[in-house]
Amino acid sequence: MALYMLFIDFIRLATKALKERKTRAVLTIIGISIGPLVMVMMSSVVRSYSDYIVERITSLGQNAIAVFPRENYRLSEEDLSFIRSMPEVMRAEPFYSTQALLKRGSDEVRISVFAIDYKLLFEAIGSLEIMEGSIPSGTLSAIIGKKVAFKDSGEQYFMLGDVITLVVPKIEEGTIMGKKNVNVKIGAILKEYGGALIVDPDSTVFLHPEAGRKILGMRDWSGIFVLARDPAMVRDVVSILRNRYEDRLQVIAFSAIAEAISSVTMAIDFINFSTSLSAFAVAIAGVAATMITSVMERTREIGVMKAIGYTSSQILLLILLESIMMSLIGGLAGILLGIVGAHFLSLRGLTISGLELSLVLSPKITPSLIIQTLLLTIAVGLVGGILPAYKASKVPPAVALRYE
Amino acid sequence: MTPSPKILVELANVSKEYRVGEIHTVALKEVSFKIYEGDLVAIMGPSGSGKTTLLNMIGLLDRPSSGKIYFEGRDISKMSDKELAYLRNAKIGFVFQTFNLVNRLTVFENIELPLIPKGLPRSVRAEMVKEALLKVGGELEWLRKKPNQLSGGQQQRVAIARAIVGNPLIILADEPTGNLDRASAKIVVETFLKLNKEGHSIIVVTHDPEIANCMEKIYVIRDGTIIGQYYADPKESLLNKISGGYVSSGH
Numbered sequence: 001m002a003l004y005m006l007f008i009d010f011i012r013l014a015t016k017a018l019k020e021r022k023t024r025a026v027l028t029i030i031g032i033s034i035g036p037l038v039m040v041m042m043s044s045v046v047r048s049y050s051d052y053i054v055e056r057i058t059s060l061g062q063n064a065i066a067v068f069p070r071e072n073y074r075l076s077e078e079d080l081s082f083i084r085s086m087p088e089v090m091r092a093e094p095f096y097s098t099q100a101l102l103k104r105g106s107d108e109v110r111i112s113v114f115a116i117d118y119k120l121l122f123e124a125i126g127s128l129e130i131m132e133g134s135i136p137s138g139t140l141s142a143i144i145g146k147k148v149a150f151k152d153s154g155e156q157y158f159m160l161g162d163v164i165t166l167v168v169p170k171i172e173e174g175t176i177m178g179k180k181n182v183n184v185k186i187g188a189i190l191k192e193y194g195g196a197l198i199v200d201p202d203s204t205v206f207l208h209p210e211a212g213r214k215i216l217g218m219r220d221w222s223g224i225f226v227l228a229r230d231p232a233m234v235r236d237v238v239s240i241l242r243n244r245y246e247d248r249l250q251v252i253a254f255s256a257i258a259e260a261i262s263s264v265t266m267a268i269d270f271i272n273f274s275t276s277l278s279a280f281a282v283a284i285a286g287v288a289a290t291m292i293t294s295v296m297e298r299t300r301e302i303g304v305m306k307a308i309g310y311t312s313s314q315i316l317l318l319i320l321l322e323s324i325m326m327s328l329i330g331g332l333a334g335i336l337l338g339i340v341g342a343h344f345l346s347l348r349g350l351t352i353s354g355l356e357l358s359l360v361l362s363p364k365i366t367p368s369l370i371i372q373t374l375l376l377t378i379a380v381g382l383v384g385g386i387l388p389a390y391k392a393s394k395v396p397p398a399v400a401l402r403y404e
Numbered sequence: 405m406t407p408s409p410k411i412l413v414e415l416a417n418v419s420k421e422y423r424v425g426e427i428h429t430v431a432l433k434e435v436s437f438k439i440y441e442g443d444l445v446a447i448m449g450p451s452g453s454g455k456t457t458l459l460n461m462i463g464l465l466d467r468p469s470s471g472k473i474y475f476e477g478r479d480i481s482k483m484s485d486k487e488l489a490y491l492r493n494a495k496i497g498f499v500f501q502t503f504n505l506v507n508r509l510t511v512f513e514n515i516e517l518p519l520i521p522k523g524l525p526r527s528v529r530a531e532m533v534k535e536a537l538l539k540v541g542g543e544l545e546w547l548r549k550k551p552n553q554l555s556g557g558q559q560q561r562v563a564i565a566r567a568i569v570g571n572p573l574i575i576l577a578d579e580p581t582g583n584l585d586r587a588s589a590k591i592v593v594e595t596f597l598k599l600n601k602e603g604h605s606i607i608v609v610t611h612d613p614e615i616a617n618c619m620e621k622i623y624v625i626r627d628g629t630i631i632g633q634y635y636a637d638p639k640e641s642l643l644n645k646i647s648g649g650y651v652s653s654g655h
Contacts, residue, residue: 002523009520013509020508304504307465308518308566309493311486398457398466401500 010314014321017294024290025326031286032330032380033337035279036373040338042272044363045345050265052361057258060199061124062231063090065238066252068223073248075221083226086240088233093117094221096212100182100205101167102148104157111148112204113166115212118143120225128201129191133160136187139211145202146192162186166205171217182215231255280380283330287323287384295319295392302392303400316393323385324378331377338373339365409440411477412495412573412605413462418471420457420628431457433628434471439574443605444597446616446636449625455609456578458625462607463496463576464488493521497567497604501579503559505551505566511537512547515566522570536569537562540595557588564595574605581615590646593618614642 018025067083069075075094083092095116102109114121118135122128136143142164149158158164163183170180184207193201212218228234234253241251295302302315310318342363349360420432431454439445439462449455460466461473464480473480475491483491497518505514515533524532534544540561551559560580567575577596581589593615600606608619616622617640624632638644 005523005525006520013520016508016513300504301506304498304500304506305517306489307463307492307498309489309521309570311489311521313486314521396466398460401460401465401504 006314010318010321011325013318014325017298017322018325021294024293028286028290029326029330029333032283032327032377033334035276035283035380036331036334036377037338037341038279039273039276039373039376040335040365040369041341041345041363042276043269043369044338044342044365046265046268046272047366047369048346048361048364049350049359050261050268051364052359053261054258054265056194057254057261059125059127060254061126061227062255062258063228063234064124064254065226065228065234065241066223066254067226067241068250068252069220070248070250075224079245079249080224082244083224083241086237088228088230088237088240090227090229091120091123092224092226093120093209094224095209096216096218097222098168098216098218102205103165103167104151108167109148110203111145111166112200113168113207113216114204115207115209115216115218116225117209118206120227121206124225124227125193125199125201128193130188131191133186133188136185136208139208139214140184141187141208142184142211143188143190143206144186145190145200145204147202148205149186149189158186158189160186160189164205168216171219180217184211184215276376280376283327283377283380284384287326287381288387290326291319291323291385291388292391294322295388298392299395299400299403302395303397303403306395306397306400312393316389319389319392320382320385323389324381327377327381327384328374330380331374334377335370335373339363409442411438412441412443412475413437413439414474415458415461415468416472416474418461418468418473420454420461420466421469431628432461432468435461435625435628435630437462437623437630439605439607441573441605442600442603443607444600444620445605445607446619446622447607447609447625448611448613448616448622450611453625454628455611455625457628459576459578459607459609462574463498464492489521493518493570495573497564497570497572497575499560499563499567499575499577499580501582503551503556503563503583505559505563507550507552509550510547511542511549511551511554511562514551514562515569517566518570532569533565536565539568539599540564541591555588556584557591560584560588560592561595564592564599568599568604572604574607575599577606577608579610580608581610581612586642586646589615590642593642612642613640614645617641618643 080092080094083089093116095114097112097114100111100113102111131146144158144164150156163185166182166184167179168182169176170178184205190201207215226237228237234255238251238253238256241249305315342365346361346363415435415437417434417436418432419430419434422429422431435458447455447458457466461468464475467481480488512533515536516529519529519532537544537546542558542561542565546554546558546562551562554562575596581592584592596606596608597618606619608615610616617636617638619636622634622636623630
């Protein structure tokens with residue numbers, strides 16, 4: 001109880017000391033607030049976008065691998081057999097893909113068309129769900145994404161069982177010879193998948209694999225979709241395929257993309273952390289300068305306090321409390337400004353060129369980020385205040401009382 | 405037979421030397437000195453004679469270079485700085501020439517300062533603060549004021565209230581009237597005499613003979629050595645010269 005009261009009294013005394021030198025304290029607090037501001041603002045925005053991108057990619061399946069032929073190479077049954085024969089491979093299915101225009105009333109909408117094994121599709125993209133209908137069996141039925149069935153205004157244009165017309169490239173002997181119309185019936189409509197990377201199911205029409213050859217008229221497979229038995233085996237499969245096919249095939253593991261993005265965002269996060277640390281280091285110098293000046297100005301007062309019975313450790317605590325209080329105020333102000341700044345910054349959004357994807361996400365302000373920032377700010381007060389506080393506590397009372 | 409008064413502080417062959425670079429100064433030379441319970445003592449001497457150093461030794465603010473200091477019979481050389489701080493808080497009150505009040509704090513908070521390390525409840529402290537201020541002739545309306553809103557004499561009374569609020573055995577005053585006019589000095593001296601009457605030992609360092617003669621005993625110090633001990637002459641005291649009267653200390 002006595003200790004608690006002493007602490008409360010010391011906080012009161014420290015507050016009065018700070019109030020006496022308001023301008024200096026406010027300037028120091030502003031200096032302190034920059035570190036937490038930068039840390040909260042940058043980290044929350046970077047983490048928000050990076051976590052979203054990684055989450056989207058990992059939702060594609062950590063054991064999924066896409067194999068695409070490079071120019072002048074045609075995937076064959078032999079390649080498919082080889083991949084299927086690998087002990088690490090659970091399933092491998094070829095697919096056809098193309099771009100198409102969809103006639104939706106007077107509009108023409110650009111969409112993707114994938115002719116792929118439906119079971120593999122739902123296995124690879126775990127969060128993909130059907131909103132209406134069921135998986136169709138014939139080559140003339142399709143599963144369509146939400147943005148295909150619904151207009152941007154949210155109005156549903158295509159219903160289950162409707163026939164849609166796709167304008168696709170007309171391919172003869174492997175070369176594009178103009179355009180042709182393809183009519184397919186809607187067998188199922190997917191639930192909204194959300195912003196997509198690599199694959200965008202919302203703007204895709206999925207067809208039976210045989211439709212690729214029979215309906216779209218494509219001669220060659222666009223790629224082979226491979227599922228490894230275990231995510232840990234993905235690396236081996238990729239390595240074997242790259243060794244065997246060298247430049248002839250492009251092998252993409254979704255987990256590797258997620259890892260690459262994670263490592264990039266971790267690097268960005270580290271750079272941001274280092275930048276914030278520089279601001280924190282400057283703040284330490286600011287706190288130290290303020291407190292040294294304050295202690296020098298109050299040397300006589302410290303002498304009086306020692307004369308009337310304050311111990312060295314009590315003087316140390318008193319001075320340290322002043323610097324910690326400045327840090328706390330600066331930290332809280334910085335965090336609040338950082339949160340506001342993060343919302344402004346995230347409003348700018350992120351455009352991933354190549355994928356034609358624009359994201360606007362809320363910053364990821366987590367309790368751990370706030371606590372981490374606050375602890376760092378308190379550390380600023382402790383480190384910056386410890387030397388002046390120690391000096392003040394060690395000054396002999398007789399010497400302090402003589403100080404002019 | 406009356407029992408002999410208790411020795412509160414004893415200095416035995418105490419010397420204090422300071423060394424700043426090549427300069428070596430001897431502030432006290434083998435001083436032996438005793439403060440008894442209820443003493444009313446003045447320490448006189450010219451500037452640089454070692455008065456303040458002696459007061460610092462008695463007040464446990466400094467340690468001697470050689471010799472021993474006993475506080476209530478305990479050798480302070482065997483005590484830690486923390487123990488000395490506790491002793492100062494519990495047993496000694498200090499009054500300074502320049503008052504040394506903290507101007508950002510109110511009068512109440514200034515007087516309360518020595519009570520904070522004791523961990524007393526606020527309500528108890530508030531009562532003690534009021535009692536101390538009234539004891540030195542202060543007014544309760546000063547409590548909310550800042551020290552710089554008071555006159556010099558009033559500020560010194562606040563400083564004395566701060567010194568006595570913890571009910572110390574000894575009050576040490578270093579030139580307490582040095583910054584005051586004669587009327588204010590008289591009030592301060594009268595306050596000391598009153599406190600002495602209530603049982604506090606008073607040690608006043610001064611170079612003013614009129615102040616020294618208000619006390620009972622006068623020690624004269626020169627070049628770090630006590631060169632004489634006299635009984636004060638009330639006729640030469642400030643109190644006598646100002647009003648022609650003298651408040652007896654009762655000793």
